[in-house]
Amino acid sequence: MKETVIDAHNLSKIYDEKTIPVYALNKVHLHISRGEFTAIKGPSGSGKTTLLNMIGGLDEPSEGFVEINGTNITELKGNELIDFRLNNIGFVFQSYNLIPVLTAKENIEFIMLLQKRPKEETDQRVLELLKQIGLEDKIDKRPQELSGGQQQRVAVARALAPKPQFILADEPTANLDSVSAENLLDIMLKLNQEENMTFIFSTHDQRVINRARRVITMEDGKIVEDTAETVIIHKPK
Amino acid sequence: MLIKIAGRNLWRNKKRSVIIISAVSIGLWAGTFLTAFYNGMIEQRINTAIGKEVSHLQLHHPKFRSDYDIQYYLPDSQKMLQTIESDSLVKIAAGRVMLKGMIASAAGSSGITINGVQAEKENSLTKLQSKIIKGSYFDAEKSNEIIISEKIRKKLKLEINKKAILTFQDKEGNLAAEAFRIIAIYKTINAPYDESNVFVKNTAVDSLAGIPNGFNEIAVLLKSNATLDESLAQLQQKFPNTEIKSWKEITPELGLTVSVADQMTLIFMGIILAALAFGIVNTMMMAVLERTREIGMLLALGMNKFKIFIMILLETFFLILAGCPIGIILALLTVAITNKTGLDLSSYTETYSSFGYDSVIYPSLTWNQLQTVLLLVILTAFISALFPAKRALQLNPAESLKK
Ligand SMILES: Nc1ncnc2c1ncn2[C@@H]1O[C@H](COP(=O)(O)OP(=O)(O)O)[C@@H](O)[C@H]1O
Ligand SMILES: [Mg+2]
Numbered sequence: 001m002k003e004t005v006i007d008a009h010n011l012s013k014i015y016d017e018k019t020i021p022v023y024a025l026n027k028v029h030l031h032i033s034r035g036e037f038t039a040i041k042g043p044s045g046s047g048k049t050t051l052l053n054m055i056g057g058l059d060e061p062s063e064g065f066v067e068i069n070g071t072n073i074t075e076l077k078g079n080e081l082i083d084f085r086l087n088n089i090g091f092v093f094q095s096y097n098l099i100p101v102l103t104a105k106e107n108i109e110f111i112m113l114l115q116k117r118p119k120e121e122t123d124q125r126v127l128e129l130l131k132q133i134g135l136e137d138k139i140d141k142r143p144q145e146l147s148g149g150q151q152q153r154v155a156v157a158r159a160l161a162p163k164p165q166f167i168l169a170d171e172p173t174a175n176l177d178s179v180s181a182e183n184l185l186d187i188m189l190k191l192n193q194e195e196n197m198t199f200i201f202s203t204h205d206q207r208v209i210n211r212a213r214r215v216i217t218m219e220d221g222k223i224v225e226d227t228a229e230t231v232i233i234h235k236p237k
Numbered sequence: 238m239l240i241k242i243a244g245r246n247l248w249r250n251k252k253r254s255v256i257i258i259s260a261v262s263i264g265l266w267a268g269t270f271l272t273a274f275y276n277g278m279i280e281q282r283i284n285t286a287i288g289k290e291v292s293h294l295q296l297h298h299p300k301f302r303s304d305y306d307i308q309y310y311l312p313d314s315q316k317m318l319q320t321i322e323s324d325s326l327v328k329i330a331a332g333r334v335m336l337k338g339m340i341a342s343a344a345g346s347s348g349i350t351i352n353g354v355q356a357e358k359e360n361s362l363t364k365l366q367s368k369i370i371k372g373s374y375f376d377a378e379k380s381n382e383i384i385i386s387e388k389i390r391k392k393l394k395l396e397i398n399k400k401a402i403l404t405f406q407d408k409e410g411n412l413a414a415e416a417f418r419i420i421a422i423y424k425t426i427n428a429p430y431d432e433s434n435v436f437v438k439n440t441a442v443d444s445l446a447g448i449p450n451g452f453n454e455i456a457v458l459l460k461s462n463a464t465l466d467e468s469l470a471q472l473q474q475k476f477p478n479t480e481i482k483s484w485k486e487i488t489p490e491l492g493l494t495v496s497v498a499d500q501m502t503l504i505f506m507g508i509i510l511a512a513l514a515f516g517i518v519n520t521m522m523m524a525v526l527e528r529t530r531e532i533g534m535l536l537a538l539g540m541n542k543f544k545i546f547i548m549i550l551l552e553t554f555f556l557i558l559a560g561c562p563i564g565i566i567l568a569l570l571t572v573a574i575t576n577k578t579g580l581d582l583s584s585y586t587e588t589y590s591s592f593g594y595d596s597v598i599y600p601s602l603t604w605n606q607l608q609t610v611l612l613l614v615i616l617t618a619f620i621s622a623l624f625p626a627k628r629a630l631q632l633n634p635a636e637s638l639k640k
Binding site: 027049053056058059078079082083085086087089091093096097099101102108110111113114127 | 238241242245246249530531534535536538539540541542543544610632633635638639
């Protein structure tokens with residue numbers, strides 16, 4: 001059996017509990033193993049972001065819990081949770097990912113610096129990643145001097161630099177043209193293979209979905225299809 | 238790294254940085270200048286009081302100041318005056334015959350204080366001659382000359398060379414009356430004083446009052462205010478039965494002026510600091526709200542709340558620290574310049590002079606005061622910086638990222 005990285009149990013997120021409750025997430029179970037390259041698809045409002053936020057410890061579920069490598073992150077509070085994210089989870093967001101006042105290199109090393117990793121290790125890793133994303137010549141460029149696609153590549157490199165347990169990417173290609181989107185996917189896949197890095201990303205771009213090895217489909221806060229399993233639909237009682 | 242980010246963040250929103258730097262420097266400048274201005278005003282008032290009104294020290298019969306009766310004169314006053322004049326710390330001393338009385342003309346009468354003065358010495362002591370706006374000073378040869386103020390001249394419809402009648406009580410309590418010829422009109426910046434003081438030569442009233450060649454007041458101008466307490470003690474030893482008061486005790490309203498000025502300084506300082514705090518809290522709060530997404534991203538990536546707090550605090554601190562030298566230099570320059578040139582407030586002089594102020598003020602500042610203002614400004618600025626930084630901590634990463 002493959003090593004489990006993420007185990008989400010019975011996750012629900014309910015907004016406006018007092019007035020008209022909205023189930024952004026409705027009793028979702030999810031299991032992710034190391035090395036997966038998983039896409040979460042579904043229409044807008046189906047709960048993709050909410051699910052990723054729960055897994056990434058950015059938001060608290062109304063019900064259920066998330067275990068990462070055996071740690072129940074739903075029980076972590078405040079700075080404990082922030083530190084857990086720092087040391088275990090990589091994030092790539094849809095846009096405005098980078099710290100605008102830092103250069104490409106500084107953005108990539110940012111998390112490793114927060115983790116207080118040795119300087120040599122950090123420098124080496126940053127150079128290696130800059131090469132892998134093909135931006136060695138942009139090392140000292142600020143985000144505003146980079147194209148959208150280049151910015152997202154830097155964001156991926158930053159998430160990857162400290163070798164987290166997994167990387168969550170919420171619609172990483174949503175603001176990119178199709179060439180840049182393909183390019184970013186190539187890089188993510190390459191890193192997934194070379195470093196055995198687990199990627200979970202949401203998207204509604206069919207070409208991106210086609211590249212994923214596992215595709216999870218969401219609708220109305222529920223997982224309605226999962227290519228890794230035969231039957232996933234949780235029938236509400 | 239926090240320092241790097243905070244430092245670079247300074248240039249992201251130049252307008253905001255300029256606002257905070259200006260707020261700090263203007264606050265500092267305003268606070269410093271305000272303090273210097275009040276210093277100048279008080280110094281001005283004290284110098285005027287000493288140089289033109291009360292002198293450094295005054296000697297009286299112990300009961301004189303409460304009763305203001307001529308029977309409480311200074312015995313042996315000529316000898317006393319000579320002794321005082323020979324003191325090496327004393328610049329000038331002059332005797333006076335001070336009488337409460339009335340001045341009357343065909344148009345009416347008015348209660349006044351008659352200053353019987355030693356013409357020449359009095360001029361050195363209180364610059365009486367310089368206060369004259371019309372006419373000429375006492376003539377040594379002539380007697381029964383009087384100098385009245387412009388206010389009394391108007392009130393009693395008097396003119397130079399016209400006569401006015403002075404009435405007062407002598408030592409025995411009998412009423413004495415005498416006609417005096419007006420030789421000059423004076424005007425000082427102290428309106429209430431002008432309304433109630435006339436000047437004659439001491440020799441014109443001393444015999445009438447029943448104390449020929451005597452004085453009931455001796456005013457002393459020292460060479461320096463620094464020896465005030467020392468001189469007072471020495472004189473008190475020489476003349477144990479005489480009441481000797483320094484200008485501080487003679488004009489308690491001066492002390493009041495000082496404390497009122499202190500309070501005013503405090504109030505204005507409070508307003509300046511409140512404006513500063515308001516400016517910083519608002520501008521930095523805007524900066525934090527503008528960067529909600531970014532702060533959310535930093536939180537998501539794993540930058541803990543303490544670091545985020547410090548990062549925003551640092552950013553504000555840099556701006557404050559940039560504002561301080563600008564403010565201090567501006568303030569010192571302004572104070573240095575106005576201290577030389579003086580600040581002419583003659584357009585406000587009407588209201589000012591009624592309080593006894595001169596119209597030109599020379600702001601001045603001590604290092605101690607500068608330090609205090611600096612400390613207050615920095616403290617206020619730093620405390621205000623805490624609120625926006627604290628606001629950033631309340632952000633929730635998931636919500637912030639949706640913005
Ligand atoms: N802060 C919120 N308050 C209320 N409803 C929310 C909030 N955030 C998300 N939702 C709702 O939750 C549902 C799922 O949203 P989301 O996870 O963002 O969907 P997706 O990422 O698939 O577009 C939507 O119906 C959305 O309106
Ligand atoms: Mg979404």
